[in-house]
Amino acid sequence: MSTVVxxxxxxxxxxxxxxxxxxxxxxxxxxxxxxxERGRAIRAHIDHALGPVWEANHxxxxxxxxxxxxxFPAAFAAVTTTLYLPLGLAALGIVVRGAGFAFRxxxxxxxxxxxxxxxxxxxxxxxxxxxxxxAGGIATGRVPAGGHGDPLTSWLNPTSLLMxxxxxxMCAYLAAVLLAAEARTDRDVLLERRFRHRAWWAAWVCGALxxxxxxxxxxxxxxxxxxxxxxxxxxxLASLLTGAAALVLLRRHSPGLVRFLxxxxxxxxxxxxxxxxxxxxxxxxxxxxxxxxxxATMVTLLIVFAAAALVVAPSLVLLYxxxxxATLRQDDHL
Numbered sequence: 001m002s003t004v005v006x007x008x009x010x011x012x013x014x015x016x017x018x019x020x021x022x023x024x025x026x027x028x029x030x031x032x033x034x035x036x037e038r039g040r041a042i043r044a045h046i047d048h049a050l051g052p053v054w055e056a057n058h059x060x061x062x063x064x065x066x067x068x069x070x071x072f073p074a075a076f077a078a079v080t081t082t083l084y085l086p087l088g089l090a091a092l093g094i095v096v097r098g099a100g101f102a103f104r105x106x107x108x109x110x111x112x113x114x115x116x117x118x119x120x121x122x123x124x125x126x127x128x129x130x131x132x133x134x135a136g137g138i139a140t141g142r143v144p145a146g147g148h149g150d151p152l153t154s155w156l157n158p159t160s161l162l163m164x165x166x167x168x169x170m171c172a173y174l175a176a177v178l179l180a181a182e183a184r185t186d187r188d189v190l191l192e193r194r195f196r197h198r199a200w201w202a203a204w205v206c207g208a209l210x211x212x213x214x215x216x217x218x219x220x221x222x223x224x225x226x227x228x229x230x231x232x233x234x235x236x237l238a239s240l241l242t243g244a245a246a247l248v249l250l251r252r253h254s255p256g257l258v259r260f261l262x263x264x265x266x267x268x269x270x271x272x273x274x275x276x277x278x279x280x281x282x283x284x285x286x287x288x289x290x291x292x293x294x295x296a297t298m299v300t301l302l303i304v305f306a307a308a309a310l311v312v313a314p315s316l317v318l319l320y321x322x323x324x325x326a327t328l329r330q331d332d333h334l
Contacts, residue, residue: 001302002292005071006281008305009064010274014267016060018174021167021266023057025175026050027097027124028168029198030117043117045191049182055098056319059312071301074145075281075291082149083137086130093127096120125168132167136160139273140221141283159220162213169209170266173202177246177262181255196250203247223284227276235275239268 026046033039069076080087100120104113133155137143142154154160180195217225228236243265250258281291292298 001295001298002071002288003279005067005292005298005301005305006278006288008301009067009071010271012060012064012067013274014270016057016064017170017270018263018266019060020057021128021171022175022178023050024124024128024168025171025173025202026179027121028172029175029179029195031121031125036114041191042194045179045183045188049179050101056316058094059316061094063308067301070297071293072281072288072291073293075286078143078145078147078149078282078286079134079138081147082143082151082154083134085151086133086137086155090127090130090134093123093130097123097127128167128171129164130155132164133160135167135273136163138282139163139224139277140217141285143282145282145286157220159213159216162209162216166206166209166213169202169206170269173199173206173243174262174266176202177250178259180250181258185255199247199250203243206243221283224276228272232272232275235268235272239265239272242268 026049030039030043030046033042096119100116100118100123104116104120136157136159137154140157140159142157142160143149176195176199180192180199183189183191183195214225214228217228242261246258246261246265249261279287279289281288
């Protein structure tokens with residue numbers, strides 16, 4: 001039963017990586033769009049794409065937090081008492097990002113608009129970076145079972161920093177592909193070309209960081225490295241192939257297919273990490289079963305899974321479908 005709940009938690013991480021990752025990546029391209037005049041079209045396109053859906057993606061983060069502290073309370077406490085610095089910075093980034101995105105449209109003065117726009121863009125970059133360092137600290141076993149590990153070296157190490165950079169690059173890649181597909185739907189040839197080029201560059205950066213991360217992991221977390229290239233190899237290859245296919249098909253095929261392939265690429269990479277980590281929850285010293293809550297709690301959580309599948313999932317699917325059909329307008333959201 002604990003393994004089933006852990007699989008449900010991994011599914012939440014997959015959803016957050018894909019949907020929120022696209023939002024964070026859009027903020028990265030907002031940050032690098034250039035000055036006010038040069039980046040105006042890119043920022044307007046990002047606002048149009050994110051406006052109706054960006055807040056909804058926090059559902060997945062809340063889901064993951066609630067499941068983690070309910071199903072695996074000891075492991076959750078160990079993570080939060082060790083990695084509280086990157087977790088706190090990521091949480092701050094989420095709050096600042098949301099405030100910046102909302103207020104930059106409501107304010108009338110150019111200077112305050114730029115300040116809030118910068119807050120949105122910068123926090124969209126640092127948030128996935130710090131979340132990646134948290135994943136690196138957990139994967140490399142730097143979170144003790146009893147918690148209260150080293151607050152600095154637990155995430156300030158080569159593997160964690162490379163995973164943070166990889167998470168950021170993955171978000172940038174996903175957002176570039178989705179924004180290029182969105183521009184193709186809008187028949188904006190110039191924006192489509194600009195985001196297609198960004199997607200290619202982001203893909204190359206992701207590849208380089210993934211290789212560097214594997215090299216660091218071979219020394220820092222040999223078990224995880226070995227399983228990524230054995231047990232989790234199908235998911236790793238699926239990520240590589242679908243990510244490359246999204247880039248190749250971006251110019252020729254339907255935007256819907258491209259969006260699907262890009263999302264699968266990111267989800268498969270996160271799934272590869274989850275498969276390689278199992279059956280351990282923390283490093284190689286705390287298994288899923290050892291960290292699990294009592295059976296009654298697990299049964300309750302399975303009931304919650306069923307309720308969420310019946311209520312929340314269809315609502316979000318409808319929201320995303322309406323957004324892709326341009327039924328929702330940003331003004332309606334505001």
